[in-house]
Amino acid sequence: MPSKHIEVKTFKLAHSTDDTVRIEHIEKPYGEYSSPVVSIAIFSHGKTKVSEVEIPYENIGEFFKALNESVALCDSIPRSKIHDELNSDIGGGA
Template identity: 80%
Template sequence: MPAKHIEVKTFKLAHSIDDTVKIEHVEKPYGEYSSPVVSIAVYSHGKTKTSEVEIPYENIETFLKALHESIDLCESIPRNPIYAELNSDIGGGA
């Protein structure tokens, strides 16, 4: 029996025009007796899969913890405020 993909959520990828992220539950991903996984895929222009990772459910808690640690790390790095180089609250343009 082939793998069965059940869509959980699709959303627009930030800082892109029309790239999306699709999260799916996948039953029997590697054959009849394989355990289910979560698939996280990025689609370019909403159509062409450009990357994908499949994570066994046994690793989800560790994966989520690592994502939260990554967010904390990102937020701890000092950055210039957006548009600071323009000394303005909004972007430039002619």
């Protein structure tokens, strides 16, 4: 039996115009007796796959933990707020 892809969610990739992220559950990804994985793929212009990672469900907890650590690290780095240099909440200045 070939692998079966079940789409979980697709959403727009931030800071892009047409790129999307697609999350899929994949049954039997490497053959009849292989364990399911979750696929996270980036599509350019919503059509062309440009990158993909497949993570076994046994590693999902560790993966979530690493993502949360990454978010905490990002949040801990001081940055100027967007458009601060313009003294405005949106582009175009005050």
